[in-house]
Amino acid sequence: MKKRVLIVEDEKNIVDILSFNLVREGYETLEAYDGEAGLQLALEQNPDLILLDLMLPKRSGFDVCKAFREKNRSTPVLMLTAREEETDKVLGLELGADDYITKPFSMRELLARVKANIRRTEVLLHEAAKEPRTDSGANQIVQGRIRIDTDEMVGYKDNAPLDLTQREYELLKFLASQPGKVFSREALMEHVWNYEGYVGDVRAVDVAVRRLREKVEDDPASPQFILTRRGLGYLFHGEEQ
CATH class of the missing domain: 3.40.50.2300 (Response regulator)
Known part of the structure; x- marks a missing residue:
């Protein structure tokens, strides 16, 4: 169809x-x-x-x-x-x-x-x-105060659910699954937005990161989780559990 x-x-x-x-x-x-x-x-x-x-x-x-x-x-x-x-x-x-x-x-x-x-x-x-899995905890990404349940497709901070859009959830999940690794805006467009070989306006990444920080960070102006590497891109900073 x-x-x-x-x-x-x-x-x-x-x-x-x-x-x-x-x-x-x-x-x-x-x-x-x-x-x-x-x-x-x-x-x-x-x-x-x-x-x-x-x-x-x-x-x-x-x-x-x-x-x-x-x-x-x-x-x-x-x-x-x-x-x-x-x-x-x-x-x-x-x-x-x-x-x-x-x-x-x-x-x-x-x-x-x-x-x-x-x-x-x-x-x-x-x-x-897909059939839900019963091995509790197997489908979770845990990075200190941030937890992502990939079955429920919900992110949590301090065990409280985060009110994320689908795109924000996908962005958080992708970054948190590879803590410490820097991704350029173009790479995020390819992996999170699924735009293969993307060239063009990548400011949507900056907007999405800003919105995500407002929901995840204690102080969005001084982020602890989603960090910027100037001239390179963004990364997730995993906290000690």
Whole structure:
């Protein structure tokens, strides 16, 4: 069965270009030209991925994403934005977008992100469907005050569950599973975002790390767990247990 991509964009020429290229890659497409219609299609048609513009008539992309996530829908949302302001990107990620791409973008890059996000969802669904293991503690990553239960897909700090988005959980799990190892933003894009051979805007990593620190660190301005190696990347600093 073909995967379906919902395009919510008010500029018809962009919709036509996106639809043409997605169909050529083997996807089915749904189109909406304003926020209200986009939210309705997203809830009724349950697409495999949503391409969501921020600046829309009737209802903004921010509002659509927020309302969609409030319905406990986990469909990947890739925001399209012509804005360069970091605050817009942070807000979009806070409201539940999986990633963003800034216009003008290359079609090759967009298609790669669509494929990676759909594949990531399929992997997560496959993992969730596996038989739970009974050997308690075998599927946990423990680094001092941080514990990650990979069966429950939940992170804990001081045994209290952390309110993480799926992306934040995956980022924490990846870094904590290899404490002390520095990963560049490009490497994290490949391993956590699943963007193979990624080149382009890697600021989404910085935004995700900042948000994760706000939830994990005692003082996000002086992190103890997720450290920066200037000019190199990020690493998880494991504490003594």
